[in-house]
Amino acid sequence: MTATLSLTAAPGRVGAYARLAKLDVWDYYLALPLAWSLAGAAAWFTPAVLGTLAAFGVGTVCVVSAAVAFDDVTGHRDGSDAANYGPDAPARKLARKPLLTGELAEADAIRFGWAAASAGALLWALAAVLAPFSALWTVGLLALCLVTAVQYSWGVKLSYHGWQEVFLAGFGVGLVLVGVGLTAGAPSEFAVVQSVLFGLGPLLFGVYSNTRDADGDAAVGRKTAAVLLSRQGNKAFIVALTLAEIALIVTAAGLGAAPWWFAIAMAPAVFLRVAQLRRGVGLGDLLRARLLGLWAHRATVATLIAINLTIALGARP
Template sequence: MSTEFAAAEPRSRFRGYLRLGKFDVYDYYLGILIVAAAVQQSPATLVLFLLGEIAVIVAGVALDDITGYRDGSDLVNYGPDNRLRKKLRKPLVAGTLTEAEAIRFAWGAAASGAMLWAAAIVTAPHRPMWAIVLLAVVFVAALQYSYGLKLSYHGLQEAFLVVLGLTLVLAPYGLIAGEFSGFVLVQAVLFGMGPLMFGVYSNTNDVDGDRAVGRPTVAALTSERGNAAFIGALSAGEFLLGALASLTGVAPGWFVLLVLPATALRARQFHLGFARGDIMRARKLGFTVHRVYVLLVVLANLLVVAG
């Protein structure tokens, strides 16, 4: 082995672990900013919860890659015939990590996540049972999303994405505030809609690979028109949630107006994906939409706290 190769190999494996854990996709972690703006206390609990959610999500996406590699769907979706997807994002497909290395990494992250969330519960000023049960259910479901029970292979993919995002806002809020809030629930659902919208556009692009392995996403189960109608309904429902919350007093009356910039971007995303047929650019825009939503919801919480 040459000196140059020996020096490069550890760095290559390290990058492989970073890609396996999708550390560059941080959008699920932004929910902690919403909670911090709403409660403005207990920073130690917030930090422990954030570190725990990073570990749990890293474990979940690593197990998802392991299953995708085993069943061949990633070989289809990231193979040489699909030039829109970067093969290196899937280190098992690219050969930069072995399956055994990926499994050790995934379960190590899962154990770390469990300990960190337990520490967050211990340090929290409140421990409402609904928040603890919600965390426990989502922890188990995250590890079974594509591995073990394979929840996403039984028609639960889209629902899980929303519930995961919702939990990452609602559970830490409950642990710190000690109460349930309808307005925070609305924020949590809107936050969960962001990753869901990444997912449904990705599924639209990955429909052939998912159908080949029997993964029943909405895109795989319906026609192109049916899938477009589903995503259009999700986009409209996102707006209606904020509008109804404002109209009924669950949220401040100005809330629906505050989030209009994100609503406009969501409409742009749908037009780009289905009117112009550029699904991958639409998926990329979804990250911007989600981040704008987070910014506006944080602002809403700051305004409420300021009175």
């Protein structure tokens, strides 16, 4: 009987760890196909590039899983997750917090976090060894991404000391630049533009979540922009980020870093971003705005990949 119970409980346990790792939110992982598309047509299917991106990609899943697991432990300890998820559990999907539901204990989550971080570090090191290019700046940026991800809500707790927004964008930028650096060497101006657009994606759905969570975060001393700024100041901050993204798209095309038709191709993603701004800042529907932000980010990445494929294939003899 005991063996039967343990076997039937196993799938639920695995599911709890999957929810702890937030595997249903995969937007940072889109850095991998984006970096692949920037490697160039001649390198797309070479064993070195595919092996490098495979190790880097699985390692990225491990590193992000560690970061969000530690974030859940800290949020459980200080009560911010209970405050932010308790009053509106159906909309916020309380099941995504297995520490709050009691499916996992803190010790389970901590062990999982360190195991995932260790696996991620090893896989990222393997990616650097396999890579066609391993410039010092790439390895250094890889190490910075690892350390800051683990320290996001653990150790020095970067997200509690005013660095959350910087990390949300910077980590995404770093993933794309590392992927490009490992597979293609020094990034082009257009690759840098794309890495910044990619980094703005997680930031521009994170700020809406932070606005929704401002009271709970303030109560535990988590200094997000939504906590530090006034309500109107936070709205202005979100508007400024949205306009900065649109301005980057337009100026990249206008100044020659991107093809002249780049802004036209990006129009659907820009439309979604404007719709997100209207929904979140104009109408105050923060959770819907966050969802629109996810779709805007995914549309942006899909469009960038299509543009890169078009350029690379068009340049082939």
